[in-house]
Amino acid sequence: MKKLLAVALGILTAIGGFLDIGDLVTNAVVGSRFGLSLAWVVVVGVVGICVFAHMSGKVAAVSGRATFEIIRERLGPRAAGANLVASLAVTVLTLVAEVGGIALALQLASSVDHRLWVPVAALAVWLVLWRVKFEVMENVTGLLGLALVGFAVAVFLLGPDWGALLDQALTPQVPAAEGQATYWYYAIALFGAAMTPYEVFFFSSGGVEERWSVKDLATSRLNVLVGFPLGGLLSISIAACAAIVLLPGGVQVDALSQLLLPVAQAGGKLLVALIIVGIVAATFGAALETALSTGYTLAQYLGWSWGKFRRPVQAARFHVAMIVALVVAVGVLMTNVDPVAVTEYSVVFSAVALPLTYLPVLVVANDPEYMGEHVNGRAMNLLGTVYLVILVVASVAAIPLMIVTRAGA
Amino acid sequence: MRRHARGALVLAAATALAGTLAGCGPAAHRADARGALESVAEHLDTASSAVATVQLAVDQAVAGRLPAVSADVAASDAAEGATDAVHGLGTIVVPDAAVGGADAPALRDQALAAAGQAADAVAAVRTWLDADGPPDALLAQLDDAAAALDQAHGAVADAAGIPS
Numbered sequence: 351m352k353k354l355l356a357v358a359l360g361i362l363t364a365i366g367g368f369l370d371i372g373d374l375v376t377n378a379v380v381g382s383r384f385g386l387s388l389a390w391v392v393v394v395g396v397v398g399i400c401v402f403a404h405m406s407g408k409v410a411a412v413s414g415r416a417t418f419e420i421i422r423e424r425l426g427p428r429a430a431g432a433n434l435v436a437s438l439a440v441t442v443l444t445l446v447a448e449v450g451g452i453a454l455a456l457q458l459a460s461s462v463d464h465r466l467w468v469p470v471a472a473l474a475v476w477l478v479l480w481r482v483k484f485e486v487m488e489n490v491t492g493l494l495g496l497a498l499v500g501f502a503v504a505v506f507l508l509g510p511d512w513g514a515l516l517d518q519a520l521t522p523q524v525p526a527a528e529g530q531a532t533y534w535y536y537a538i539a540l541f542g543a544a545m546t547p548y549e550v551f552f553f554s555s556g557g558v559e560e561r562w563s564v565k566d567l568a569t570s571r572l573n574v575l576v577g578f579p580l581g582g583l584l585s586i587s588i589a590a591c592a593a594i595v596l597l598p599g600g601v602q603v604d605a606l607s608q609l610l611l612p613v614a615q616a617g618g619k620l621l622v623a624l625i626i627v628g629i630v631a632a633t634f635g636a637a638l639e640t641a642l643s644t645g646y647t648l649a650q651y652l653g654w655s656w657g658k659f660r661r662p663v664q665a666a667r668f669h670v671a672m673i674v675a676l677v678v679a680v681g682v683l684m685t686n687v688d689p690v691a692v693t694e695y696s697v698v699f700s701a702v703a704l705p706l707t708y709l710p711v712l713v714v715a716n717d718p719e720y721m722g723e724h725v726n727g728r729a730m731n732l733l734g735t736v737y738l739v740i741l742v743v744a745s746v747a748a749i750p751l752m753i754v755t756r757a758g759a
Numbered sequence: 760m761r762r763h764a765r766g767a768l769v770l771a772a773a774t775a776l777a778g779t780l781a782g783c784g785p786a787a788h789r790a791d792a793r794g795a796l797e798s799v800a801e802h803l804d805t806a807s808s809a810v811a812t813v814q815l816a817v818d819q820a821v822a823g824r825l826p827a828v829s830a831d832v833a834a835s836d837a838a839e840g841a842t843d844a845v846h847g848l849g850t851i852v853v854p855d856a857a858v859g860g861a862d863a864p865a866l867r868d869q870a871l872a873a874a875g876q877a878a879d880a881v882a883a884v885r886t887w888l889d890a891d892g893p894p895d896a897l898l899a900q901l902d903d904a905a906a907a908l909d910q911a912h913g914a915v916a917d918a919a920g921i922p923s
Contacts, residue, residue, distance in 0.1 A: 457832055458828070458829050458832050459828065459829075460828060461828040461829075461831045461832055461835075526922050527922055595815070596815075599811045599814070599815055600807055600808060600811040601808050601811045601812050601815065602804065602805075602808040604805075604808070604836075604840060605812075605833070605836035605837075605839075605840070607829065607832045607833040607835075607836045608812055608833065608836070610825065610829050610833065611812070611815045611816060611819060611825070611833065614819040614824045614825040614829075615815075615819060615824065617824075618823070618824040619823070619824060619825070619826050622824075622825060622826060622829060623826070626829075759801055
């Protein structure tokens with residue numbers, strides 16, 4: 351019974367913790383411009399993150415070591431250093447977006463300007479990182495993030511033409527008002543949002559934090575294979591809400607506040623309040639994960655003591671790295687930059703950095719020296735290789751498409 | 760041989776520099792009236808989206824479905840978008856030329872006037888939210904702004920050959 355409860359909790363937190371500001375913004379933007387014609391990208395992204403999260407979780411459980419420790423050992427300091435710089439830059443950019451997302455969500459509940467909330471949000475993130483246990487932190491934000499199920503409820507309450515929605519999703523077409531290049535630019539942005547690199551660093555380091563062993567592999571697999579696809583359904587619900595209300599209304603999403611309009615239409619103030627709680631929890635949880643990921647990658651590369659299972663005094667440089675990342679995030683957001691624009695750029699740059707994160711995971715998962723009898727099977731390697739090709743194509747195409755489409759304008 | 764190589768390198772660098780200046784410099788914007796009108800259409804889309812956003816927000820607020828604080832944030836974000844569109848339109852340099860049979864600067868002026876009307880209407884929403892009076896006059900003002908934007912967008916799209 352206790353084991354069953356643990357599995358259920360893991361799945362629920364995986365669902366609630368799946369979405370972050372990148373998913374929220376990108377799905378809403380895409381839904382308001384393309385309807386559900388890019389829903390297939392979410393499916394591709396969810397399968398991809400399942401494949402690689404499972405692999406990195408397995409590496410952590412079998413070897414007892416996190417991704418970046420092994421990347422440095424396996425690829426050498428120079429190649430791993432280049433990987434570190436790119437991954438760290440994308441992760442810090444994502445952290446900026448997440449802290450901005452918390453501030454925007456708090457603005458929705460208070461009407462107080464988000465710039466005033468930014469330092470408060472960053473301070474709260476730091477306090478949780480400093481004081482709260484890893485499991486508590488992960489479970490509370492994940493469970494509160496489940497409030498975003500409100501988007502799925504909203505889709506049903508809006509009573510859409512299901513046939514038309516399914517048609518948009520199953521026979522995707524580029525709308526007349528949009529160009530092919532813009533369509534593919536947003537496809538890459540959605541893919542980047544679903545497969546953000548920090549998720550792998552966090553997942554594998556979290557496995558070490560929670561002291562996973564081979565015995566925990568089945569639970570980890572269930573969390574990933576059930577939790578993430580259900581989280582993906584929430585992503586599609588956000589796009590569906592935008593497609594049902596905002597697209598016909600001529601609203602192009604460029605602010606988080608616009609996400610509330612379909613929800614208000616569907617379920618009134620109660621559902622709006624629920625969604626705001628969900629957005630705060632999802633962005634707060636993701637801010638914790640990205641801040642931790644900056645500490646993890648840096649500490650694992652440089653061989654510092656790391657982890658929340660240690661007291662801060664025993665992993666001082668790990669905690670300082672996270673504080674510096676948070677200070678950078680506050681500094682960037684205080685320049686009056688638009689957090690939604692930062693989010694849009696962060697998901698595209700995530701797509702650019704994807705192969706750097708995922709190739710080493712695939713390499714290590716095939717190395718008997720680390721994995722012993724648990725090396726990848728043929729099916730997993732086939733899937734991993736197919737995804738690696740997709741990742742490389744997305745990575746190479748991202749910047750040219752950003753230039754050609756003027757960042758999707 | 761080395762001197763020739765150096766000369767070729769200098770020539771290539773000078774050509775690249777001249778090409779960059781010609782391609783990306785202000786002259787490019789002046790020369791490309793169609794491109795300028797495409798930018799005008801994009802700013803009109805932004806303004807239209809802002810108006811559509813507050814129309815939805817007002818409808819939901821009147822129906823008691825959207826909390827006042829969230830409606831205020833939506834209106835504030837929309838006001839920012841509409842004002843950005845006005846500023847953007849004000850800075851576009853449109854060449855004094857005819858595009859698709861229409862006078863390009865006149866189209867820009869029409870767009871600027873429509874975006875200004877939209878910005879005023881969107882700003883009025885915040886005032887209305889504070890006062891909480893009947894929304895009829897406000898909704899009419901928003902409808903007028905939306906119609907002006909549609910008309911300006913249609914004219915620009917026809918001239919520049921953009922799908923509207």
